[in-house]
Amino acid sequence: MTWSFIGWILIGLSAVLLIGFSFFFKNRGRYTVREVPGIQQLLSARAAALEKGNKLHLGIGQRMWSGLYPGSGLYSLSILPKYLDGEIRNSGAMRVSSGDGVLTVLARQIIQNQYGDRYSFLLDQNPVKSDLPAPTPASSTAGLLNLLSFEKVSSLTLVGNYGLESVLFSEALHTNAGAFFSAVGNLTSQAALYPSKKDLLIGENIFLLPVAFSGKDSAQPAWTTEDILRIVVIFIMVAAVVLKLVGLL
Amino acid sequence: MKKILSAIIIIATGLLTLAGYLFREALSPVLALFTDWAILLIGIAGILGIGYLLRMHILRVAKKQKGNFYSIFLIIVFLLTVISGITLSPQSEYFKDMILNVQIPVEASLLGVVAITLLYTSLRVVRIQGWTPLSIGFLSSALIMLILNSGLIGFKPDSLAGRIAGFIQRMPVVGARGILIGMALGGLIVGLRVLLLLDRPLGED
Numbered sequence: 209m210t211w212s213f214i215g216w217i218l219i220g221l222s223a224v225l226l227i228g229f230s231f232f233f234k235n236r237g238r239y240t241v242r243e244v245p246g247i248q249q250l251l252s253a254r255a256a257a258l259e260k261g262n263k264l265h266l267g268i269g270q271r272m273w274s275g276l277y278p279g280s281g282l283y284s285l286s287i288l289p290k291y292l293d294g295e296i297r298n299s300g301a302m303r304v305s306s307g308d309g310v311l312t313v314l315a316r317q318i319i320q321n322q323y324g325d326r327y328s329f330l331l332d333q334n335p336v337k338s339d340l341p342a343p344t345p346a347s348s349t350a351g352l353l354n355l356l357s358f359e360k361v362s363s364l365t366l367v368g369n370y371g372l373e374s375v376l377f378s379e380a381l382h383t384n385a386g387a388f389f390s391a392v393g394n395l396t397s398q399a400a401l402y403p404s405k406k407d408l409l410i411g412e413n414i415f416l417l418p419v420a421f422s423g424k425d426s427a428q429p430a431w432t433t434e435d436i437l438r439i440v441v442i443f444i445m446v447a448a449v450v451l452k453l454v455g456l457l
Numbered sequence: 458m459k460k461i462l463s464a465i466i467i468i469a470t471g472l473l474t475l476a477g478y479l480f481r482e483a484l485s486p487v488l489a490l491f492t493d494w495a496i497l498l499i500g501i502a503g504i505l506g507i508g509y510l511l512r513m514h515i516l517r518v519a520k521k522q523k524g525n526f527y528s529i530f531l532i533i534v535f536l537l538t539v540i541s542g543i544t545l546s547p548q549s550e551y552f553k554d555m556i557l558n559v560q561i562p563v564e565a566s567l568l569g570v571v572a573i574t575l576l577y578t579s580l581r582v583v584r585i586q587g588w589t590p591l592s593i594g595f596l597s598s599a600l601i602m603l604i605l606n607s608g609l610i611g612f613k614p615d616s617l618a619g620r621i622a623g624f625i626q627r628m629p630v631v632g633a634r635g636i637l638i639g640m641a642l643g644g645l646i647v648g649l650r651v652l653l654l655l656d657r658p659l660g661e662d
Contacts, residue, residue, distance in 0.1 A: 216479075223649050230655060272499065279644050286647075309506015310499050316509070340510040342531075346564040358524050372571050379574055393640060395633055402595065404578035406585055411636045412643035418656075429655070430646050437642050 214444065221440070222433055229429035246389065246407030247420040253363045253387030262362035262386075263301055266291055267352065267377070268315055269368025270307035270345040277369060280393035283415075284368030285314055287391075290421035291365070292322050292336060300334035305341055305355065306368070307348030312340040349373040353380055362386040367417065370397040378404055391417045412438075464654060471652045511535065601625065 257264055268288065272281035288304065296302050304315050315338040323335060341351025353376060356364065364381050366374055366389070374390060374397040381388040382404075390401050391409040398410045409417065412434060451457040470491065477484040514528035538556060545552040579599065586592035604610065605626055612619035650656035 219645065219649075222645055223653065226646070226649055226653060226655065230653075277640075279648075283644070283647065309504070309510070310502040312506045312509055313502040338509075339513055340506050343507060343510060346560075346567050349567060354524060354527065372575065373567070375574050375578055376571060379578070395636060398636070400575060403582035404585060411639035414640070415643035415647050430650055434642055434646050437646075438639070441638060441642065 218437065218440070222437060225433040225436060226429055229432050233428050233432075244409070244413060244416055244420070246391075246409050246413075247416065249387070249407050250363075250365060250389040251420070253389065257363040257387070258295055258299060258301060260362070261299075261301065263303065263359050264296065264363045265356065265359075265361040265365070266302060266304045267364065267366040267368070267370070268304060268306045268311055269370060270348055270373075271369045272308045272310040272314075274369050274394075277393050280369050281308070281311060283393065285311065285318060287367050287418050287421070288315055288318050289322055290418040292319065293421070297322060297336060300336055302336045303355070303359070303361075304336065304338040305348075305352055306338075307340070307342065307345045307352075309340055309343060311368070312338050345371065345373070349376060352377065356380045356384065360384060363389070365389045365391070366397075367391050367393070367414070369394050372396055372400045375400045375404065468652060468654070471648070475652075598628075602629065 254264060266288065268284040269281055274280065292302070304312075304319065306312050306315065319336050319338055339355070340348070341355055342348040355361070356377065357380065361381070361384060363386055364377060366377065370377075370390075370392045371394065374392060378388045378390070378401060388405065389407075390397070390405065391414040392398060392401070393414050398408060401408055402410075415434075416431070448457060473484065473487060474491065477488040511532065514531050517528040518525045518532070541552055541555065547553075579596075582592050582596060586595075605622055610622075612622045614620075614623070647656070
């Protein structure tokens with residue numbers, strides 16, 4: 209049995225559990241969705257900003273593709289439609305930015321698609337915008353800091369690929385007396401933000417974000433599956449260590 | 458219809474890519490084709506992105522928005538870089554010197570600002586997180602790592618102290634792997650949710 213084979217078993221097990229729990233929870237009706245303090249704080253800050261007519265900002269990453277975190281660019285794009293609820297679309301009080309032209313173009317497509325489902329993006333006087341402050345990570349950092357300062361952004365959410373520079377954005381929001389929230393899928397950024405932020409989403413918790421925005425209960429099968437998989441992986445790792453110690457592996 | 462079509466494309470591409478890991482030889486031409494299409498699309502999107510960047514700054518100048526001076530500067534430098542890159546070629550030593558001699562010092566100064574901000578925020582850890590075991594552990598481990606990695610204290614690699622120091626230095630890697638395994642599990646579930654149509658990442662309800 210190879211590690212690759214064990215990986216396939218885990219993928220198969222996940223699929224079976226997901227399908228099984230989806231049917232199970234569908235028949236049981238509603239259930240309590242897990243509460244994550246960071247997400248609750250973000251949702252309250254977002255609602256407060258919208259009520260006061262303040263600006264929101266969503267950063268979707270400095271890079272579309274990264275060798276170590278291959279899916280995080282696409283994942284940040286998948287968060288965008290969940291974030292764009294009717295209230296935000298109508299008020300246009302949000303701006304999306306990234307440090308990569310590809311992310312910006314795809315984000316714009318998603319935004320236009322969201323408007324296209326309801327009414328024309330082009331006819332709207334004040335639609336949600338997707339910008340590329342600058343084309344490289346370092347220049348984009350300077351560009352975004354500039355935007356945050358000029359537009360008096362009161363709520364910034366970062367998702368996707370960011371590095372150490374995320375601490376600068378956090379400080380900029382602190383200066384603006386705004387709310388900063390991070391679900392960045394990058395260890396460097398998570399480590400840099402940890403000392404200054406209390407309710408960060410790290411590890412597998414970053415994948416809870418889209419469901420929290422959409423407010424649907426369909427997350428329960430995924431979370432239950434994830435919890436079971438965690439335990440399975442822990443058992444596999446402990447077993448591997450024991451087998452290694454005994455000399456069988 | 459549009460939604461069904463996009464769902465079919467997503468599932469077909471996802472399943473074929475997944476099957477490509479199982480049947481490498483049979484599916485490698487299809488996977489190579491997908492990769493080429495993806496690279497082509499990403500390349501075009503990248504160029505469009507630069508177009509959006511220019512448009513945003515031109516509009517800012519035209520509407521005389523706050524900070525339009527920086528936009529004028531950006532447009533001039535951008536055009537200068539593009540024109541000199543086309544005329545001299547990006548391989549030209551003169552072009553590289555002209556760009557890198559500006560870019561590297563600017564990026565280094567940004568890193569300097571990041572370093573100072575990180576130091577400042579690290580000192581605030583107790584105020585923000587409180588005196589919890591986690592914050593105490595974070596601060597003390599940062600201090601120990603700083604001392605061990607600075608090379609101030611030398612250990613012989615074969616000595617007991619050297620082995621203990623080596624063990625401690627590997628501890629952050631263990632933590633990072635734990636977080637990465639968690640992220641991999643989360644990513645796996647998200648991918649399966651899309652493939653099984655339990656989630657629609659493009660936002661269609």
